Amino acid sequence: MNSTSQFTSSFWSYYIIAIVVLSFIGLAWLLLSQNQVKAPPKGEEVKTMGHSWDGIEEYNNPLPRWWFYMFIATMVAGVVYLLVYPGLGDFKGFAGWTSKNQYEKEVEAANKQYGELYAKFGKMPVEQLAKDPQAQRIGQNLFNTYCIQCHGSDAKGSKGFPNLTDTDWLWGGTPEKISETISKSRVGVMAAWGPTLGEERVKDVANYVLSLSKPEEQYDPVRAQRGAAVFHNPPANCYTCHGDKGQGVQGTGPNLTDDVWLWGGSQKAIIDTITNGHHNQMPAWQNFLGNDKVHLLTAYVWGLSHPDGKALPTDSTNALGAKAAAAAKAAPAASQPAAVSASAASAPAAAPAATPAEDKADVTYDTQAGTQVATFFFATGKSDVAANAASVVGDVIAAGKEGKKLVISGYTDSTGNAAANAELSKKRAQAVQAFFEKQGVKAANIELRKPESTTGAQGNNAEGRRVEVKVAG
Template identity: 45%
Template sequence: MTWAWTWYVVALVALNIAGCAWLLMSHSRRRAGDPKPDETGHVWDGDLTEYNKPLPRWWINLFYITIVFSVGYLLWYGVGHLRGFGHWSSRTEWAQEKATEDARLEDTLRPYAGKPIDALAKDPGAVAIGRTIFANTCAACHGSAGHGATGFPDLTDDIWHWGGTPERILETILDGRTAVMPAWGETLTAQGGASAVDDVVAYVQSLSRPGQPADAAAGRGQALFSTVCAACHGAQGKGNPMLGAPDLTDSYWLYGGGKAALHRTIAEGRSGSMPAWRPALGETRARLVGAYVWTLSPHRAPPAEAAAP
């Protein structure tokens, strides 16, 4: 809250308190010329009358006590930048409560500190905590069940573009990943003509369809692949986990394996980023969520007590 807003609120509160006090004082006393309490000039249906009786004194005093309490409350707690005599602030209270909860969380996480994620994956309690962290942190991109979406990897299979060892998974969670597929449209067209991108698409599709005879387009694409794409994906298209370059010989396509999707990937490039969660989660919580992710693989069944929903 700025100083301008602080003084605006102070003036508004003071005006309301003064107005309430004036209203009570001006209407709780009888004025000259007022009819007596047992006199009335209003009669309905012959016997229904209205008397001019003031509010009981105890009722009026309760209102005065409320006004005194409100003034004391403001003096003790303050308003905006004006600190009260109690030196209270919402920021200080939040910091104290956060410190208490952090200490409690630290006690909860201490038994899991420093343990490998594949070892934690055998602990139902650790996996349950990891599943909760995953739901709050990772599910927005990878889905509540870890199946991913276009541009977001499926965590329930055994395909890991950056490596699927416990150490590599933990590294991915802690420090994030940045993957860039350059746009090769102009380069390929300059080397192989207008059909160059389609030729490379044909060859790349043939890599994941073993046993099918390669056509002429795939043959031309193979030559272009070896000069442009092999540096990252390897001569056989097996990929490179150190670079995040995917294996092109399996049936999994992060951005789609159709001809149109692959044409766009090759011609226009792709850019993907996995945020670094070390600042937000810390290492122990990253290990716990890594343990849960580890259990999602079909080759690593999770404990029955912590099976994924």
């Protein structure tokens, strides 16, 4: 209990006092009530209590004197303790002890003992301290006390907490930046893009992100190609934080090309990150540890990722991962966004897709990773094909007439009744099928294929109200 309880009522202080005092009274009564039995006169046998367990009986003997006086001594010690130290409600005790002033005295004693040593190390450069065995031992002790809860005993971090032994730095890996991070704290925020982009475009961006560092078998090149457009254009504009090639911007967004992941690098984890966002905070240690201890911690952390004791280019500028660097070298950055895969880099450049009108029929055509794709957009609740469709998708019509397979998949947004939406997506796909048959494409060359998820967007979004037509061969 403390004085803050008085802000509401003094009842709780008196409540605690009453419980403690009544407990002592109860214990005293119990002791005295059990001390009524006297030893029998010499020569008489001690009576039993009438209890028997397997032939063993309980004698009615008086309390041993040593035990009786020890119990009294314990109660007296308890009373003395409660008078000297806090324990009776808001009563602080005659000694005036608090955990805070005890901590301050211990810190003061430690500063007297080690203050000169800390001050000595505080004047030495980080690079020098990183090579000093004594300084590193002290730095490691500080790290083990304050940092391993998040960064692990090996400093390699865990999900949501960064690895401090590699060369990937979100806020910079120079001694000055590391010291600033430890001293002043950091707050990292990844916005939740799920409501804005919708389920399908989130998957597209996730596949593009995977393509920046993963082998092609771990992502869908077609989705990656679409995701590249979302990454570099409104409404996402991911490159603002993550750089035009995904290399990241120190102090703003992490490098996506080096296969180092704070929240997981699987497709599921990346989709979750894009959809729901993340919020992370590194606490500020300056006021708690002071300058000299922060300096020693800085030297220890810097030494973990700089075993040679030399500064690295990645301390201040992110480096492209091997795959992204190779793609950037093969194709000049100005010609197109970063290559998403080996096959996509060699494919004809996709024509920029037109932005669909929010609530009316529209159609676009482009090539994605070498695949011809026509996208039909629809007004809310409608299945009417855009009037200019024939002139926009002439190449797809020609491919169908030549005998190539046209695969048609319908989508809806996530608003309204799910069953009705599913039926509407099917109706739209059938309307597109009828459109191509009217243009002279044989029904045998058209396939209606239900997509893995018919919901193309979260909310009422034109990206959801679409039908995609791919030329399959």
